[in-house]
Amino acid sequence: MRPSLRWLILVLFLVSGTSALVYQVAWQRLLVLFAGGDVAAMTIIVTAFMAGLGLGSLAGGWLADRASVRTNLVLFAVAELLIGLFGFYSGSFFHDLLYARLAVLVESRMMMAVVLFSCLLPPTLLMGLSLPVLARALTDCSPAVAGRIGGLYAANTLGAGLGALLVTWMLLPLGGIEETLRWAALGNAACALLMLPVIWKSRPAQEASASPPQPGPGQEAPRGITACLVVFFISGFAALAAEMVWLRVLGAMVKSSAHTLGTLLAVYLAGLGAGALWGSRWVRSPRDAWRLFLRVQGLAILFAACGVALILEILTLTPLVTYLGSYEPVDADSAVRLLRSLGQGELGDEDKDRVWLYPLLHLAVPLLVMFPSTFLMGAGFPWMQRAAQTDARRIGWRTGLLQAVNIAGCMAGAAGVCAFLLPAWGSAGVFRLLALLGGALLIAGTRRHGRLASVLATTGLLLLLPGQEHLWAQVHGTEAEHIVLAEDGSGVSVLK
Numbered sequence: 001m002r003p004s005l006r007w008l009i010l011v012l013f014l015v016s017g018t019s020a021l022v023y024q025v026a027w028q029r030l031l032v033l034f035a036g037g038d039v040a041a042m043t044i045i046v047t048a049f050m051a052g053l054g055l056g057s058l059a060g061g062w063l064a065d066r067a068s069v070r071t072n073l074v075l076f077a078v079a080e081l082l083i084g085l086f087g088f089y090s091g092s093f094f095h096d097l098l099y100a101r102l103a104v105l106v107e108s109r110m111m112m113a114v115v116l117f118s119c120l121l122p123p124t125l126l127m128g129l130s131l132p133v134l135a136r137a138l139t140d141c142s143p144a145v146a147g148r149i150g151g152l153y154a155a156n157t158l159g160a161g162l163g164a165l166l167v168t169w170m171l172l173p174l175g176g177i178e179e180t181l182r183w184a185a186l187g188n189a190a191c192a193l194l195m196l197p198v199i200w201k202s203r204p205a206q207e208a209s210a211s212p213p214q215p216g217p218g219q220e221a222p223r224g225i226t227a228c229l230v231v232f233f234i235s236g237f238a239a240l241a242a243e244m245v246w247l248r249v250l251g252a253m254v255k256s257s258a259h260t261l262g263t264l265l266a267v268y269l270a271g272l273g274a275g276a277l278w279g280s281r282w283v284r285s286p287r288d289a290w291r292l293f294l295r296v297q298g299l300a301i302l303f304a305a306c307g308v309a310l311i312l313e314i315l316t317l318t319p320l321v322t323y324l325g326s327y328e329p330v331d332a333d334s335a336v337r338l339l340r341s342l343g344q345g346e347l348g349d350e351d352k353d354r355v356w357l358y359p360l361l362h363l364a365v366p367l368l369v370m371f372p373s374t375f376l377m378g379a380g381f382p383w384m385q386r387a388a389q390t391d392a393r394r395i396g397w398r399t400g401l402l403q404a405v406n407i408a409g410c411m412a413g414a415a416g417v418c419a420f421l422l423p424a425w426g427s428a429g430v431f432r433l434l435a436l437l438g439g440a441l442l443i444a445g446t447r448r449h450g451r452l453a454s455v456l457a458t459t460g461l462l463l464l465l466p467g468q469e470h471l472w473a474q475v476h477g478t479e480a481e482h483i484v485l486a487e488d489g490s491g492v493s494v495l496k
Contacts, residue, residue, distance in 0.1 A: 001069070005198050006138060006148075010155040012191045013134060016080060017159025019187035020127050021269075022167045023087055024049060025262070026180050027120070029172075030094040034103050035112055039490040043418050044109070047411055048117045049124055054407035056128020061400020063129065064136035065393065070202045072137040072396075077195040079126040079133075084188030086123045091178045094119070128407075131156065132400035137202075145389045146289070149399055150280030150382025154273045157378065161269030168262025225398065228290075228388040229405045231441070235297050236409025237416070238437050239377055242304035243268055244417045245427045246370055248492065249308050252475050254361040255329030263362050264370075271371040275378025289386040294445025296383065298454070300376035301438030302461060305431045307369040309466050312474040315365075323357060325477025330358045418489035426487045428468040435461050 028045055035041040064072055086093075098119060106112045134152055139145045163184075171180040246268070251260055283289070315321055323330075335358030341347045342355050388398055421430050439458025446454050468487070469480040476483065476494055484495040 001138065001202060005201060008194065008198055009134060009138065010151060012194055013130070013152055014155040014159035014162075015187045016127075016130060016191050017156035018163035018166065019083070019087070019184040019191075020156075021160040021163030022171065022180060022184040022187075023083075023090070023123070025164070025167045026172070026177050026184070027090065027094065029177060030091065030099070031116065033095065033099040034106075035116060039418055040109065041112075043415060044113050044116055045120075046414055048113065048120045050407050050411050050414075051117065052121045052124025053128040054404040054411075055121070056125035056130075057132060057400040057403040057407065058128075059125060059400070060129025060132035061397040061404075064132045064396025064400070067133070067136070069137045070199055072133040073195060073199045073202060075133045076130055076137075077192045077199065079130055080188045080195070081192040083123050083126050084185040084192065087181055087188060088185040090123075091181050128403070129400070131403055132396045135399040136396035139395050145392075145395060146283045146382045146386035147280045149385045149389075150276050150283060153381050154276035154280060154378070156273075157269055157276060158273035161266045161273055164262045164266035164269060168259055168266070225388055225401075228384060228402065231294065231297070232384060232402055232406045233409035233412075234437060234441070235301075235377065235380070236406040237413040238297075238301045238304065238409075238434055239374075240410040240413030241417050241421070241430055242301070242373065242434055244414065245422075245430045246304075246308065246366075249427055249471075249475060250366055250369065252472075252492065253324060253365065257329060257331055259332045260362065264366050267363070267366045268370050268374055271374025272378035272381075274371075275375035276381045277378075278375070279379035279382040283382040283386055289383040291445045293380045293383040293387060294441050296376050296380045298438045298440070298442025298445060300373045300380070301434050301441065302458070303376070303438075304373040305435035305438060306461055306465065307373060308431065309464075309471070311365060311369050312466075312471070316474060316477075319353070320357075320360065321477050323361070323477070324475065330354060330361075332358070335359070423488040426468040427492070428466060428471045431465055431471075432462060435465060 027049075028042075031045050032041065035045060060075075063075065067075065098115070102115070106115060131149075131152060135145075135149045138148045138152065167180060171183055175183070247261065247264055250264055254260055315324065338347065338351055338355040339359075341351070347355060384402065385399070388402060389395060391398070417430060421433065425433070435458060439454060439461070442454040442458070443451050466474070467480075469483065469485055472485050472487075472492065472494055473480040473483050476496060478496055482496055486493045
């Protein structure tokens with residue numbers, strides 16, 4: 001396939017990721033009317049969405065290896081068109097039918113979960129099959145498999161990060177949910193339409209290419225797919241567990257507003273996408289991609305465990321500790337007004353200490369806490385693909401299977417943290433669990449002296465991580481003996 005066509009596919013997959021994230025946010029806001037806004041209901045909504053993605057990945061992987069290049073491109077275009085049609089009418093469907101007419105018929109949590117799963121399955125299944133079919137369509141030679149799959153993942157994830165910013169700062173505030181859904185549907189329609197010239201220009205000879213050539217000499221010995229799946233499940237679990245405690249702690253630090261969640265999610269996704277893009281560029285350099293993946297994922301999870309504690313220690317030495325101990329947040333409108341006054345040279349002396357408060361806490365601090373860890377997580381994605389993609393006849397299936405298992409890990413992380421870990425151990429306990437998982441992966445990926453160093457580093461980190469009272473006291477700008485604390489899956493309460 002021509003390089004220009006591959007670039008166009010990457011751009012379209014970025015737009016597809018943007019629309020998918022916009023749908024997720026908008027649908028979640030609509031579905032809370034039907035399911036409720038408590039933690040259990042939100043967990044069911046998120047789990048149903050992710051389950052559809054995982055099943056779609058398996059279905060896409062099964063189809064991709066049985067189809068030609070052109071057929072896989074057609075599958076993607078049809079999927080985008082159908083997602084767009086569902087998205088365009090989803091506002092009326094979820095509100096006018098599901099909430100207004102069917103809500104009274106739902107008598108239990110189990111029935112509600114079944115209804116939500118049934119409603120979200122068609123669009124999310126179509127979203128999930130996109131990566132495997134495009135991976136198969138783009139990988140016409142084995143040495144390029146990992147880099148091209150990593151590039152697709154990077155484009156889609158960066159698009160999702162862009163969608164998080166757009167839906168938070170522009171689409172929902174300016175147009176409401178209905179207009180937001182129309183813009184997302186327009187993105188899907190554009191993907192389907194612009195894929196037509198790619199389909200037309202794909203060479204007929206490619207259709208007969210049922211299986212790309214096998215990996216050439218010099219590549220590492222095949223890695224068992226079972227080991228790859230187990231580690232990728234752990235990676236997904238750790239990623240979602242880290243995301244949940246990050247959002248909780250950072251939200252309390254910045255005194256969360258309507259713009260906070262979307263902004264933090266954009267930083268999280270940007271790190272994953274940027275890391276996958278960088279990893280795709282260098283994926284063919286290391287000799288042992290498997291061990292490198294283990295080391296990188298181990299370091300990523302270890303940093304996820306200690307990043308918040310490190311930043312809090314730094315903030316306690318700065319004037320920002322005053323804001324942490326205060327009760328009044330700096331809202332987005334005030335922040336924009338202050339920055340505009342600064343640009344026009346009209347900023348008053350009383351506002352000079354407040355002008356950078358919002359950007360620092362909503363952008364700089366989340367970047368320092370989340371970006372290094374998520375960048376490393378994303379960088380490991382193409383290296384995992386290189387370790388796992390040892391059968392050129394099953395590229396689509398292995399891509400879909402890996403993605404499905406990773407999503408299953410994410411679901412386990414979300415449900416396990418909310419239902420068990422936070423009530424039992426609190427956020428500080430989850431950070432310690434992350435340190436154990438990261439240390440285990442790092443130890444598995446090193447040898448001899450490096451393994452001993454990894455054991456010592458993990459042990460030291462576990463001893464240095466703050467306890468529950470100390471962590472939340474720092475978040476609220478005070479001392480541990482001055483707070484009364486309670487935390488479970490629904491939230492955290494602190495009395496100073």
